[in-house]
Amino acid sequence: MTPENERLTNDPKEMLKSKKADDTQKQQFTEFVQTLGSTNASENAGKVSEEEHREPDMQNHMKSVENLRN
DSSP: OOHHHHSOOOOHHHHHHHHHHHHHHHHHHHHHHHHHSOHHHHHTTTOOOTTOOOOOOHHHHHHHHHHHHO
């Protein structure tokens, strides 16, 4: 983070400029990481294998129940 980005401001133009700079940096990083990974690894990223069994996530379930009640 550059000293410019560390400066706090409520100016919408400055905030938008900072956001665009951050988005550009994130995009460059994403592209860089994608060039490092092999195509096979990236195709399988985030996929659950057939043999893997996951128990239901109780925290998310309970939060959903709580949200339905409100």
